[in-house]
Amino acid sequence: MDQDPMDQDPMDLKKFSKVLITGSTSKLGACLAESFAKKNIPLLLTGRNTKILEKLKDDLSSHTHVEVFSLDLSRKEHLSRLLNLIDKHSPDLVINSAGIGLYGSVLSHKLEEHLEILNLNCNALFAISYEAARVLKRDHKRGMIVNISSVADIFPYPYFSTYSSSKAFVTNFSLSFDEELKQYGIRVLTSVPGPIATDFRIHASKGSFTSMKGAISPEEAAYEIEEQIRREKKLHIFPKKIRFGRAFLRYLFPKFMMYALLKRKIQNRFK
Ligand SMILES: NC(=O)c1ccc[n+]([C@@H]2O[C@H](COP(=O)([O-])OP(=O)(O)OC[C@H]3O[C@@H](n4cnc5c(N)ncnc54)[C@H](OP(=O)(O)O)[C@@H]3O)[C@@H](O)[C@H]2O)c1
Structure with missing residues:
Protein backbone atom coordinates (compact mmCIF):
# COMPACT_ATOMS: atom_id res chain seq x y z
CA MET A 1 0.00 0.00 0.00
CA ASP A 2 1.26 3.54 -0.77
CA GLN A 3 2.40 5.50 2.23
CA ASP A 4 0.23 8.51 3.06
CA PRO A 5 2.36 11.56 2.05
CA MET A 6 1.28 13.24 5.30
CA ASP A 7 3.22 10.48 7.16
CA GLN A 8 6.43 10.93 5.14
CA ASP A 9 9.46 12.91 6.34
CA PRO A 10 8.67 16.54 5.63
CA MET A 11 10.86 18.69 3.39
CA ASP A 12 12.46 21.84 4.74
CA LEU A 13 10.53 24.84 3.40
CA LYS A 14 13.68 26.96 3.73
CA LYS A 15 14.96 25.16 0.63
CA PHE A 16 12.85 27.43 -1.55
CA SER A 17 14.78 30.37 -2.93
CA LYS A 18 11.90 32.61 -4.06
CA VAL A 19 8.16 32.41 -3.44
CA LEU A 20 5.46 34.02 -5.56
CA ILE A 21 2.02 34.36 -3.95
CA THR A 22 -1.00 35.71 -5.86
CA GLY A 23 -3.91 36.99 -3.79
CA SER A 24 -1.49 37.93 -1.03
CA THR A 25 -3.73 40.85 0.00
CA SER A 26 -6.35 38.47 1.41
CA LYS A 27 -6.23 37.18 4.97
CA LEU A 28 -5.13 33.76 3.70
CA GLY A 29 -2.51 35.16 1.29
CA ALA A 30 -1.13 37.45 4.00
CA CYS A 31 -0.76 34.52 6.46
CA LEU A 32 1.13 32.53 3.83
CA ALA A 33 3.34 35.53 3.01
CA GLU A 34 4.13 36.12 6.68
CA SER A 35 5.01 32.52 7.27
CA PHE A 36 7.45 32.34 4.33
CA ALA A 37 8.91 35.76 5.22
CA LYS A 38 9.70 34.44 8.71
CA LYS A 39 11.68 31.65 7.03
CA ASN A 40 13.72 34.43 5.35
CA ILE A 41 12.65 33.43 1.85
CA PRO A 42 12.47 36.32 -0.67
CA LEU A 43 8.90 37.06 -1.72
CA LEU A 44 7.07 38.29 -4.80
CA LEU A 45 3.57 39.30 -3.73
CA THR A 46 0.64 40.25 -5.93
CA GLY A 47 -2.88 41.55 -5.32
CA ARG A 48 -4.81 44.61 -6.47
CA ASN A 49 -5.05 46.56 -3.22
CA THR A 50 -1.96 48.78 -3.24
CA LYS A 51 -2.38 49.90 0.37
CA ILE A 52 -2.42 46.33 1.70
CA LEU A 53 0.52 45.38 -0.54
CA GLU A 54 2.60 48.30 0.78
CA LYS A 55 1.70 47.42 4.37
CA LEU A 56 2.71 43.79 3.79
CA LYS A 57 6.01 45.01 2.39
CA ASP A 58 6.60 47.27 5.41
CA ASP A 59 5.66 44.52 7.88
CA LEU A 60 7.65 41.70 6.30
CA SER A 61 10.78 43.49 5.05
CA SER A 62 12.54 43.03 8.40
CA HIS A 63 12.53 39.26 7.68
CA THR A 64 13.31 39.08 3.98
CA HIS A 65 13.39 40.87 0.63
CA VAL A 66 9.81 41.61 -0.45
CA GLU A 67 8.65 42.91 -3.82
CA VAL A 68 4.99 43.76 -4.35
CA PHE A 69 3.06 44.15 -7.60
CA SER A 70 -0.41 45.61 -7.89
CA LEU A 71 -1.94 43.64 -10.77
CA ASP A 72 -5.47 42.86 -11.90
CA LEU A 73 -4.87 39.33 -13.17
CA SER A 74 -8.21 39.19 -14.97
CA ARG A 75 -6.71 41.77 -17.39
CA LYS A 76 -4.49 40.51 -20.20
CA GLU A 77 -1.86 43.24 -19.95
CA HIS A 78 -1.46 42.87 -16.16
CA LEU A 79 -1.24 39.10 -16.47
CA SER A 80 1.48 39.53 -19.14
CA ARG A 81 3.46 41.66 -16.70
CA LEU A 82 3.34 38.89 -14.12
CA LEU A 83 4.38 36.28 -16.70
CA ASN A 84 7.41 38.48 -17.55
CA LEU A 85 8.25 38.70 -13.83
CA ILE A 86 8.12 34.89 -13.57
CA ASP A 87 10.46 34.63 -16.55
CA LYS A 88 12.87 37.07 -14.89
CA HIS A 89 12.77 35.78 -11.29
CA SER A 90 12.13 32.05 -11.82
CA PRO A 91 10.36 31.48 -8.43
CA ASP A 92 10.66 27.86 -7.23
CA LEU A 93 7.44 28.03 -5.23
CA VAL A 94 4.33 29.61 -6.74
CA ILE A 95 1.06 29.75 -4.81
CA ASN A 96 -1.95 30.61 -6.95
CA SER A 97 -4.31 31.86 -4.28
CA ALA A 98 -6.10 34.74 -6.06
CA GLY A 99 -9.65 33.63 -6.76
CA ILE A 100 -13.20 34.98 -6.72
CA GLY A 101 -16.76 33.68 -6.87
CA LEU A 102 -20.35 34.89 -6.93
CA TYR A 103 -23.42 33.51 -5.19
CA GLY A 104 -26.73 33.64 -7.04
CA SER A 105 -28.24 32.45 -10.29
CA VAL A 106 -26.13 32.78 -13.42
CA LEU A 107 -28.57 35.27 -14.97
CA SER A 108 -28.68 37.48 -11.88
CA HIS A 109 -25.15 38.72 -12.67
CA LYS A 110 -23.73 40.44 -15.74
CA LEU A 111 -21.88 38.32 -18.27
CA GLU A 112 -18.71 40.39 -17.62
CA GLU A 113 -18.77 39.36 -13.95
CA HIS A 114 -18.77 35.67 -14.85
CA LEU A 115 -16.01 36.20 -17.40
CA GLU A 116 -13.94 37.94 -14.73
CA ILE A 117 -14.26 34.83 -12.51
CA LEU A 118 -13.18 32.58 -15.38
CA ASN A 119 -10.35 34.92 -16.38
CA LEU A 120 -8.92 35.00 -12.87
CA ASN A 121 -9.68 31.50 -11.55
CA CYS A 122 -8.92 29.61 -14.77
CA ASN A 123 -7.03 31.64 -17.41
CA ALA A 124 -4.66 33.46 -15.06
CA LEU A 125 -4.04 30.37 -12.92
CA PHE A 126 -3.35 28.33 -16.05
CA ALA A 127 -1.00 30.93 -17.54
CA ILE A 128 0.91 31.40 -14.27
CA SER A 129 1.24 27.62 -13.78
CA TYR A 130 2.38 27.19 -17.40
CA GLU A 131 4.96 29.96 -17.22
CA ALA A 132 6.31 28.95 -13.81
CA ALA A 133 6.73 25.34 -14.97
CA ARG A 134 8.27 26.35 -18.31
CA VAL A 135 10.83 28.58 -16.60
CA LEU A 136 11.70 25.97 -13.94
CA LYS A 137 12.20 23.32 -16.64
CA ARG A 138 14.26 25.74 -18.75
CA ASP A 139 16.51 26.50 -15.76
CA HIS A 140 16.76 22.81 -14.73
CA LYS A 141 15.37 23.69 -11.30
CA ARG A 142 13.14 21.71 -8.97
CA GLY A 143 10.06 23.59 -7.81
CA MET A 144 6.42 23.59 -6.83
CA ILE A 145 3.22 25.21 -7.99
CA VAL A 146 0.36 25.13 -5.51
CA ASN A 147 -3.08 25.80 -6.94
CA ILE A 148 -5.88 26.63 -4.53
CA SER A 149 -9.10 24.93 -5.59
CA SER A 150 -12.19 24.45 -3.39
CA VAL A 151 -14.41 21.68 -2.02
CA ALA A 152 -16.99 23.02 -4.45
CA ASP A 153 -14.83 21.64 -7.28
CA ILE A 154 -16.60 18.30 -7.77
CA PHE A 155 -20.23 19.40 -7.52
CA PRO A 156 -22.54 20.79 -10.19
CA TYR A 157 -23.48 23.59 -7.79
CA PRO A 158 -26.64 25.63 -8.61
CA TYR A 159 -26.34 29.32 -7.56
CA PHE A 160 -22.55 28.91 -7.32
CA SER A 161 -22.11 27.45 -10.76
CA THR A 162 -19.42 29.64 -12.35
CA TYR A 163 -17.20 29.36 -9.29
CA SER A 164 -17.64 25.60 -8.79
CA SER A 165 -17.03 25.00 -12.50
CA SER A 166 -13.91 27.14 -12.42
CA LYS A 167 -12.60 25.10 -9.48
CA ALA A 168 -13.37 21.85 -11.33
CA PHE A 169 -10.97 23.18 -13.95
CA VAL A 170 -8.37 24.07 -11.32
CA THR A 171 -8.45 20.60 -9.75
CA ASN A 172 -8.44 18.60 -12.99
CA PHE A 173 -5.79 20.72 -14.66
CA SER A 174 -3.50 20.73 -11.61
CA LEU A 175 -3.75 16.98 -10.98
CA SER A 176 -2.96 16.13 -14.59
CA PHE A 177 -0.22 18.76 -15.05
CA ASP A 178 1.49 17.32 -11.96
CA GLU A 179 1.67 13.89 -13.62
CA GLU A 180 3.39 15.45 -16.65
CA LEU A 181 5.92 17.45 -14.64
CA LYS A 182 6.92 15.07 -11.84
CA GLN A 183 9.69 13.57 -13.99
CA TYR A 184 11.44 16.99 -14.04
CA GLY A 185 11.29 17.45 -10.26
CA ILE A 186 8.50 19.99 -10.68
CA ARG A 187 5.30 19.38 -8.72
CA VAL A 188 1.83 20.86 -9.08
CA LEU A 189 -0.10 20.44 -5.83
CA THR A 190 -3.85 20.87 -5.55
CA SER A 191 -5.13 22.38 -2.33
CA VAL A 192 -8.83 21.83 -1.69
CA PRO A 193 -10.04 23.90 1.25
CA GLY A 194 -13.47 23.97 2.81
CA PRO A 195 -14.74 27.31 4.16
CA ILE A 196 -12.07 29.73 5.42
CA ALA A 197 -12.85 32.87 7.44
CA THR A 198 -11.62 35.38 4.86
CA ASP A 199 -13.56 38.06 2.96
CA PHE A 200 -14.46 35.55 0.23
CA ARG A 201 -18.10 35.15 1.34
CA PHE A 238 -9.03 20.13 4.45
CA PRO A 239 -10.16 20.42 7.18
CA LYS A 240 -10.29 16.69 7.86
CA LYS A 241 -13.99 16.72 8.74
CA ILE A 242 -15.09 17.71 5.21
CA ARG A 243 -13.17 14.91 3.44
CA PHE A 244 -15.71 12.18 4.11
CA GLY A 245 -18.74 14.45 3.65
CA ARG A 246 -17.44 15.61 0.26
CA ALA A 247 -16.88 12.07 -1.01
CA PHE A 248 -20.23 10.87 0.39
CA LEU A 249 -22.16 13.72 -1.21
CA ARG A 250 -20.38 13.25 -4.53
CA TYR A 251 -20.51 9.49 -4.95
CA LEU A 252 -23.17 8.02 -2.67
CA PHE A 253 -25.86 10.65 -2.21
CA PRO A 254 -28.74 10.54 -4.77
CA LYS A 255 -28.24 13.41 -7.24
CA PHE A 256 -31.68 15.04 -6.74
CA MET A 257 -31.04 15.18 -3.00
CA MET A 258 -27.55 16.57 -3.57
CA TYR A 259 -28.93 19.45 -5.66
CA ALA A 260 -31.59 20.20 -3.04
CA LEU A 261 -29.01 20.20 -0.25
CA LEU A 262 -26.52 22.40 -2.11
CA LYS A 263 -29.27 24.86 -3.10
CA ARG A 264 -30.47 25.10 0.51
CA LYS A 265 -26.92 25.64 1.71
CA ILE A 266 -26.25 28.54 -0.63
CA GLN A 267 -29.66 30.23 -0.86
CA ASN A 268 -29.37 32.26 2.33
CA ARG A 269 -26.10 33.77 1.09
CA PHE A 270 -27.61 36.10 -1.52
CA LYS A 271 -30.62 38.36 -1.88
N1 LIG B 1 -12.53 31.57 1.77
C1 LIG B 1 -13.07 30.40 1.49
O1 LIG B 1 -14.04 29.95 2.13
C2 LIG B 1 -12.45 29.53 0.43
C3 LIG B 1 -12.80 28.17 0.39
C4 LIG B 1 -12.25 27.37 -0.60
C5 LIG B 1 -11.36 27.91 -1.51
N2 LIG B 1 -11.04 29.25 -1.45
C6 LIG B 1 -10.08 29.77 -2.43
O2 LIG B 1 -9.00 30.33 -1.73
C7 LIG B 1 -8.39 31.35 -2.52
C8 LIG B 1 -8.24 32.60 -1.69
O3 LIG B 1 -9.54 33.13 -1.44
P1 LIG B 1 -9.80 34.04 -0.16
O4 LIG B 1 -10.59 33.25 0.77
O5 LIG B 1 -8.51 34.62 0.30
O6 LIG B 1 -10.72 35.16 -0.83
P2 LIG B 1 -10.74 36.75 -0.59
O7 LIG B 1 -10.58 37.07 0.84
O8 LIG B 1 -11.95 37.22 -1.30
O9 LIG B 1 -9.42 37.25 -1.37
C9 LIG B 1 -9.32 37.13 -2.76
C10 LIG B 1 -7.91 37.47 -3.17
O10 LIG B 1 -7.85 37.41 -4.61
C11 LIG B 1 -7.38 38.69 -5.09
N3 LIG B 1 -8.05 39.05 -6.34
C12 LIG B 1 -9.39 39.14 -6.55
N4 LIG B 1 -9.62 39.54 -7.81
C13 LIG B 1 -8.40 39.71 -8.38
C14 LIG B 1 -7.97 40.12 -9.67
N5 LIG B 1 -8.85 40.45 -10.65
N6 LIG B 1 -6.64 40.19 -9.92
C15 LIG B 1 -5.74 39.87 -8.95
N7 LIG B 1 -6.08 39.47 -7.72
C16 LIG B 1 -7.40 39.40 -7.44
C17 LIG B 1 -7.74 39.68 -4.03
O11 LIG B 1 -6.91 40.80 -4.16
P3 LIG B 1 -7.42 42.31 -3.77
O12 LIG B 1 -8.18 42.16 -2.48
O13 LIG B 1 -6.12 43.05 -3.62
O14 LIG B 1 -8.28 42.76 -4.87
C18 LIG B 1 -7.48 38.88 -2.76
O15 LIG B 1 -6.11 38.87 -2.46
C19 LIG B 1 -9.31 31.53 -3.73
O16 LIG B 1 -8.77 30.83 -4.83
C20 LIG B 1 -10.62 30.88 -3.30
O17 LIG B 1 -11.36 30.40 -4.38
C21 LIG B 1 -11.56 30.06 -0.49
Missing part, protein backbone atom coordinates in the same frame (compact mmCIF):
# COMPACT_ATOMS: atom_id res chain seq x y z
CA ILE A 202 -18.51 38.91 1.67
CA HIS A 203 -17.21 39.43 -1.87
CA ALA A 204 -19.20 36.49 -3.34
CA SER A 205 -22.44 37.79 -1.81
CA LYS A 206 -21.68 41.42 -2.74
CA GLY A 207 -21.67 42.30 0.94
CA SER A 208 -24.87 40.63 2.12
CA PHE A 209 -23.46 37.46 3.73
CA THR A 210 -20.93 38.00 6.47
CA SER A 211 -21.32 34.90 8.67
CA MET A 212 -18.13 32.89 9.13
CA LYS A 213 -19.99 29.91 10.62
CA GLY A 214 -18.26 26.61 9.94
CA ALA A 215 -15.11 28.26 8.60
CA ILE A 216 -11.55 27.59 9.74
CA SER A 217 -9.21 30.53 10.39
CA PRO A 218 -6.84 31.77 7.66
CA GLU A 219 -3.95 30.78 9.96
CA GLU A 220 -5.20 27.18 10.11
CA ALA A 221 -5.69 27.11 6.33
CA ALA A 222 -2.19 28.51 5.74
CA TYR A 223 -0.79 25.82 8.07
CA GLU A 224 -2.61 23.07 6.12
CA ILE A 225 -1.24 24.39 2.82
CA GLU A 226 2.30 24.57 4.22
CA GLU A 227 2.04 21.02 5.54
CA GLN A 228 0.86 19.90 2.12
CA ILE A 229 3.93 21.55 0.56
CA ARG A 230 6.25 20.03 3.17
CA ARG A 231 4.86 16.55 2.47
CA GLU A 232 4.61 17.16 -1.31
CA LYS A 233 1.05 15.87 -1.16
CA LYS A 234 -0.56 15.93 -4.60
CA LEU A 235 -4.12 16.58 -3.39
CA HIS A 236 -5.00 17.86 0.04
CA ILE A 237 -8.61 18.31 1.15
Whole structure:
Protein backbone atom coordinates (compact mmCIF):
# COMPACT_ATOMS: atom_id res chain seq x y z
CA MET A 1 0.00 0.00 0.00
CA ASP A 2 1.26 3.54 -0.77
CA GLN A 3 2.40 5.50 2.23
CA ASP A 4 0.23 8.51 3.06
CA PRO A 5 2.36 11.56 2.05
CA MET A 6 1.28 13.24 5.30
CA ASP A 7 3.22 10.48 7.16
CA GLN A 8 6.43 10.93 5.14
CA ASP A 9 9.46 12.91 6.34
CA PRO A 10 8.67 16.54 5.63
CA MET A 11 10.86 18.69 3.39
CA ASP A 12 12.46 21.84 4.74
CA LEU A 13 10.53 24.84 3.40
CA LYS A 14 13.68 26.96 3.73
CA LYS A 15 14.96 25.16 0.63
CA PHE A 16 12.85 27.43 -1.55
CA SER A 17 14.78 30.37 -2.93
CA LYS A 18 11.90 32.61 -4.06
CA VAL A 19 8.16 32.41 -3.44
CA LEU A 20 5.46 34.02 -5.56
CA ILE A 21 2.02 34.36 -3.95
CA THR A 22 -1.00 35.71 -5.86
CA GLY A 23 -3.91 36.99 -3.79
CA SER A 24 -1.49 37.93 -1.03
CA THR A 25 -3.73 40.85 0.00
CA SER A 26 -6.35 38.47 1.41
CA LYS A 27 -6.23 37.18 4.97
CA LEU A 28 -5.13 33.76 3.70
CA GLY A 29 -2.51 35.16 1.29
CA ALA A 30 -1.13 37.45 4.00
CA CYS A 31 -0.76 34.52 6.46
CA LEU A 32 1.13 32.53 3.83
CA ALA A 33 3.34 35.53 3.01
CA GLU A 34 4.13 36.12 6.68
CA SER A 35 5.01 32.52 7.27
CA PHE A 36 7.45 32.34 4.33
CA ALA A 37 8.91 35.76 5.22
CA LYS A 38 9.70 34.44 8.71
CA LYS A 39 11.68 31.65 7.03
CA ASN A 40 13.72 34.43 5.35
CA ILE A 41 12.65 33.43 1.85
CA PRO A 42 12.47 36.32 -0.67
CA LEU A 43 8.90 37.06 -1.72
CA LEU A 44 7.07 38.29 -4.80
CA LEU A 45 3.57 39.30 -3.73
CA THR A 46 0.64 40.25 -5.93
CA GLY A 47 -2.88 41.55 -5.32
CA ARG A 48 -4.81 44.61 -6.47
CA ASN A 49 -5.05 46.56 -3.22
CA THR A 50 -1.96 48.78 -3.24
CA LYS A 51 -2.38 49.90 0.37
CA ILE A 52 -2.42 46.33 1.70
CA LEU A 53 0.52 45.38 -0.54
CA GLU A 54 2.60 48.30 0.78
CA LYS A 55 1.70 47.42 4.37
CA LEU A 56 2.71 43.79 3.79
CA LYS A 57 6.01 45.01 2.39
CA ASP A 58 6.60 47.27 5.41
CA ASP A 59 5.66 44.52 7.88
CA LEU A 60 7.65 41.70 6.30
CA SER A 61 10.78 43.49 5.05
CA SER A 62 12.54 43.03 8.40
CA HIS A 63 12.53 39.26 7.68
CA THR A 64 13.31 39.08 3.98
CA HIS A 65 13.39 40.87 0.63
CA VAL A 66 9.81 41.61 -0.45
CA GLU A 67 8.65 42.91 -3.82
CA VAL A 68 4.99 43.76 -4.35
CA PHE A 69 3.06 44.15 -7.60
CA SER A 70 -0.41 45.61 -7.89
CA LEU A 71 -1.94 43.64 -10.77
CA ASP A 72 -5.47 42.86 -11.90
CA LEU A 73 -4.87 39.33 -13.17
CA SER A 74 -8.21 39.19 -14.97
CA ARG A 75 -6.71 41.77 -17.39
CA LYS A 76 -4.49 40.51 -20.20
CA GLU A 77 -1.86 43.24 -19.95
CA HIS A 78 -1.46 42.87 -16.16
CA LEU A 79 -1.24 39.10 -16.47
CA SER A 80 1.48 39.53 -19.14
CA ARG A 81 3.46 41.66 -16.70
CA LEU A 82 3.34 38.89 -14.12
CA LEU A 83 4.38 36.28 -16.70
CA ASN A 84 7.41 38.48 -17.55
CA LEU A 85 8.25 38.70 -13.83
CA ILE A 86 8.12 34.89 -13.57
CA ASP A 87 10.46 34.63 -16.55
CA LYS A 88 12.87 37.07 -14.89
CA HIS A 89 12.77 35.78 -11.29
CA SER A 90 12.13 32.05 -11.82
CA PRO A 91 10.36 31.48 -8.43
CA ASP A 92 10.66 27.86 -7.23
CA LEU A 93 7.44 28.03 -5.23
CA VAL A 94 4.33 29.61 -6.74
CA ILE A 95 1.06 29.75 -4.81
CA ASN A 96 -1.95 30.61 -6.95
CA SER A 97 -4.31 31.86 -4.28
CA ALA A 98 -6.10 34.74 -6.06
CA GLY A 99 -9.65 33.63 -6.76
CA ILE A 100 -13.20 34.98 -6.72
CA GLY A 101 -16.76 33.68 -6.87
CA LEU A 102 -20.35 34.89 -6.93
CA TYR A 103 -23.42 33.51 -5.19
CA GLY A 104 -26.73 33.64 -7.04
CA SER A 105 -28.24 32.45 -10.29
CA VAL A 106 -26.13 32.78 -13.42
CA LEU A 107 -28.57 35.27 -14.97
CA SER A 108 -28.68 37.48 -11.88
CA HIS A 109 -25.15 38.72 -12.67
CA LYS A 110 -23.73 40.44 -15.74
CA LEU A 111 -21.88 38.32 -18.27
CA GLU A 112 -18.71 40.39 -17.62
CA GLU A 113 -18.77 39.36 -13.95
CA HIS A 114 -18.77 35.67 -14.85
CA LEU A 115 -16.01 36.20 -17.40
CA GLU A 116 -13.94 37.94 -14.73
CA ILE A 117 -14.26 34.83 -12.51
CA LEU A 118 -13.18 32.58 -15.38
CA ASN A 119 -10.35 34.92 -16.38
CA LEU A 120 -8.92 35.00 -12.87
CA ASN A 121 -9.68 31.50 -11.55
CA CYS A 122 -8.92 29.61 -14.77
CA ASN A 123 -7.03 31.64 -17.41
CA ALA A 124 -4.66 33.46 -15.06
CA LEU A 125 -4.04 30.37 -12.92
CA PHE A 126 -3.35 28.33 -16.05
CA ALA A 127 -1.00 30.93 -17.54
CA ILE A 128 0.91 31.40 -14.27
CA SER A 129 1.24 27.62 -13.78
CA TYR A 130 2.38 27.19 -17.40
CA GLU A 131 4.96 29.96 -17.22
CA ALA A 132 6.31 28.95 -13.81
CA ALA A 133 6.73 25.34 -14.97
CA ARG A 134 8.27 26.35 -18.31
CA VAL A 135 10.83 28.58 -16.60
CA LEU A 136 11.70 25.97 -13.94
CA LYS A 137 12.20 23.32 -16.64
CA ARG A 138 14.26 25.74 -18.75
CA ASP A 139 16.51 26.50 -15.76
CA HIS A 140 16.76 22.81 -14.73
CA LYS A 141 15.37 23.69 -11.30
CA ARG A 142 13.14 21.71 -8.97
CA GLY A 143 10.06 23.59 -7.81
CA MET A 144 6.42 23.59 -6.83
CA ILE A 145 3.22 25.21 -7.99
CA VAL A 146 0.36 25.13 -5.51
CA ASN A 147 -3.08 25.80 -6.94
CA ILE A 148 -5.88 26.63 -4.53
CA SER A 149 -9.10 24.93 -5.59
CA SER A 150 -12.19 24.45 -3.39
CA VAL A 151 -14.41 21.68 -2.02
CA ALA A 152 -16.99 23.02 -4.45
CA ASP A 153 -14.83 21.64 -7.28
CA ILE A 154 -16.60 18.30 -7.77
CA PHE A 155 -20.23 19.40 -7.52
CA PRO A 156 -22.54 20.79 -10.19
CA TYR A 157 -23.48 23.59 -7.79
CA PRO A 158 -26.64 25.63 -8.61
CA TYR A 159 -26.34 29.32 -7.56
CA PHE A 160 -22.55 28.91 -7.32
CA SER A 161 -22.11 27.45 -10.76
CA THR A 162 -19.42 29.64 -12.35
CA TYR A 163 -17.20 29.36 -9.29
CA SER A 164 -17.64 25.60 -8.79
CA SER A 165 -17.03 25.00 -12.50
CA SER A 166 -13.91 27.14 -12.42
CA LYS A 167 -12.60 25.10 -9.48
CA ALA A 168 -13.37 21.85 -11.33
CA PHE A 169 -10.97 23.18 -13.95
CA VAL A 170 -8.37 24.07 -11.32
CA THR A 171 -8.45 20.60 -9.75
CA ASN A 172 -8.44 18.60 -12.99
CA PHE A 173 -5.79 20.72 -14.66
CA SER A 174 -3.50 20.73 -11.61
CA LEU A 175 -3.75 16.98 -10.98
CA SER A 176 -2.96 16.13 -14.59
CA PHE A 177 -0.22 18.76 -15.05
CA ASP A 178 1.49 17.32 -11.96
CA GLU A 179 1.67 13.89 -13.62
CA GLU A 180 3.39 15.45 -16.65
CA LEU A 181 5.92 17.45 -14.64
CA LYS A 182 6.92 15.07 -11.84
CA GLN A 183 9.69 13.57 -13.99
CA TYR A 184 11.44 16.99 -14.04
CA GLY A 185 11.29 17.45 -10.26
CA ILE A 186 8.50 19.99 -10.68
CA ARG A 187 5.30 19.38 -8.72
CA VAL A 188 1.83 20.86 -9.08
CA LEU A 189 -0.10 20.44 -5.83
CA THR A 190 -3.85 20.87 -5.55
CA SER A 191 -5.13 22.38 -2.33
CA VAL A 192 -8.83 21.83 -1.69
CA PRO A 193 -10.04 23.90 1.25
CA GLY A 194 -13.47 23.97 2.81
CA PRO A 195 -14.74 27.31 4.16
CA ILE A 196 -12.07 29.73 5.42
CA ALA A 197 -12.85 32.87 7.44
CA THR A 198 -11.62 35.38 4.86
CA ASP A 199 -13.56 38.06 2.96
CA PHE A 200 -14.46 35.55 0.23
CA ARG A 201 -18.10 35.15 1.34
CA ILE A 202 -18.51 38.91 1.67
CA HIS A 203 -17.21 39.43 -1.87
CA ALA A 204 -19.20 36.49 -3.34
CA SER A 205 -22.44 37.79 -1.81
CA LYS A 206 -21.68 41.42 -2.74
CA GLY A 207 -21.67 42.30 0.94
CA SER A 208 -24.87 40.63 2.12
CA PHE A 209 -23.46 37.46 3.73
CA THR A 210 -20.93 38.00 6.47
CA SER A 211 -21.32 34.90 8.67
CA MET A 212 -18.13 32.89 9.13
CA LYS A 213 -19.99 29.91 10.62
CA GLY A 214 -18.26 26.61 9.94
CA ALA A 215 -15.11 28.26 8.60
CA ILE A 216 -11.55 27.59 9.74
CA SER A 217 -9.21 30.53 10.39
CA PRO A 218 -6.84 31.77 7.66
CA GLU A 219 -3.95 30.78 9.96
CA GLU A 220 -5.20 27.18 10.11
CA ALA A 221 -5.69 27.11 6.33
CA ALA A 222 -2.19 28.51 5.74
CA TYR A 223 -0.79 25.82 8.07
CA GLU A 224 -2.61 23.07 6.12
CA ILE A 225 -1.24 24.39 2.82
CA GLU A 226 2.30 24.57 4.22
CA GLU A 227 2.04 21.02 5.54
CA GLN A 228 0.86 19.90 2.12
CA ILE A 229 3.93 21.55 0.56
CA ARG A 230 6.25 20.03 3.17
CA ARG A 231 4.86 16.55 2.47
CA GLU A 232 4.61 17.16 -1.31
CA LYS A 233 1.05 15.87 -1.16
CA LYS A 234 -0.56 15.93 -4.60
CA LEU A 235 -4.12 16.58 -3.39
CA HIS A 236 -5.00 17.86 0.04
CA ILE A 237 -8.61 18.31 1.15
CA PHE A 238 -9.03 20.13 4.45
CA PRO A 239 -10.16 20.42 7.18
CA LYS A 240 -10.29 16.69 7.86
CA LYS A 241 -13.99 16.72 8.74
CA ILE A 242 -15.09 17.71 5.21
CA ARG A 243 -13.17 14.91 3.44
CA PHE A 244 -15.71 12.18 4.11
CA GLY A 245 -18.74 14.45 3.65
CA ARG A 246 -17.44 15.61 0.26
CA ALA A 247 -16.88 12.07 -1.01
CA PHE A 248 -20.23 10.87 0.39
CA LEU A 249 -22.16 13.72 -1.21
CA ARG A 250 -20.38 13.25 -4.53
CA TYR A 251 -20.51 9.49 -4.95
CA LEU A 252 -23.17 8.02 -2.67
CA PHE A 253 -25.86 10.65 -2.21
CA PRO A 254 -28.74 10.54 -4.77
CA LYS A 255 -28.24 13.41 -7.24
CA PHE A 256 -31.68 15.04 -6.74
CA MET A 257 -31.04 15.18 -3.00
CA MET A 258 -27.55 16.57 -3.57
CA TYR A 259 -28.93 19.45 -5.66
CA ALA A 260 -31.59 20.20 -3.04
CA LEU A 261 -29.01 20.20 -0.25
CA LEU A 262 -26.52 22.40 -2.11
CA LYS A 263 -29.27 24.86 -3.10
CA ARG A 264 -30.47 25.10 0.51
CA LYS A 265 -26.92 25.64 1.71
CA ILE A 266 -26.25 28.54 -0.63
CA GLN A 267 -29.66 30.23 -0.86
CA ASN A 268 -29.37 32.26 2.33
CA ARG A 269 -26.10 33.77 1.09
CA PHE A 270 -27.61 36.10 -1.52
CA LYS A 271 -30.62 38.36 -1.88
N1 LIG B 1 -12.53 31.57 1.77
C1 LIG B 1 -13.07 30.40 1.49
O1 LIG B 1 -14.04 29.95 2.13
C2 LIG B 1 -12.45 29.53 0.43
C3 LIG B 1 -12.80 28.17 0.39
C4 LIG B 1 -12.25 27.37 -0.60
C5 LIG B 1 -11.36 27.91 -1.51
N2 LIG B 1 -11.04 29.25 -1.45
C6 LIG B 1 -10.08 29.77 -2.43
O2 LIG B 1 -9.00 30.33 -1.73
C7 LIG B 1 -8.39 31.35 -2.52
C8 LIG B 1 -8.24 32.60 -1.69
O3 LIG B 1 -9.54 33.13 -1.44
P1 LIG B 1 -9.80 34.04 -0.16
O4 LIG B 1 -10.59 33.25 0.77
O5 LIG B 1 -8.51 34.62 0.30
O6 LIG B 1 -10.72 35.16 -0.83
P2 LIG B 1 -10.74 36.75 -0.59
O7 LIG B 1 -10.58 37.07 0.84
O8 LIG B 1 -11.95 37.22 -1.30
O9 LIG B 1 -9.42 37.25 -1.37
C9 LIG B 1 -9.32 37.13 -2.76
C10 LIG B 1 -7.91 37.47 -3.17
O10 LIG B 1 -7.85 37.41 -4.61
C11 LIG B 1 -7.38 38.69 -5.09
N3 LIG B 1 -8.05 39.05 -6.34
C12 LIG B 1 -9.39 39.14 -6.55
N4 LIG B 1 -9.62 39.54 -7.81
C13 LIG B 1 -8.40 39.71 -8.38
C14 LIG B 1 -7.97 40.12 -9.67
N5 LIG B 1 -8.85 40.45 -10.65
N6 LIG B 1 -6.64 40.19 -9.92
C15 LIG B 1 -5.74 39.87 -8.95
N7 LIG B 1 -6.08 39.47 -7.72
C16 LIG B 1 -7.40 39.40 -7.44
C17 LIG B 1 -7.74 39.68 -4.03
O11 LIG B 1 -6.91 40.80 -4.16
P3 LIG B 1 -7.42 42.31 -3.77
O12 LIG B 1 -8.18 42.16 -2.48
O13 LIG B 1 -6.12 43.05 -3.62
O14 LIG B 1 -8.28 42.76 -4.87
C18 LIG B 1 -7.48 38.88 -2.76
O15 LIG B 1 -6.11 38.87 -2.46
C19 LIG B 1 -9.31 31.53 -3.73
O16 LIG B 1 -8.77 30.83 -4.83
C20 LIG B 1 -10.62 30.88 -3.30
O17 LIG B 1 -11.36 30.40 -4.38
C21 LIG B 1 -11.56 30.06 -0.49
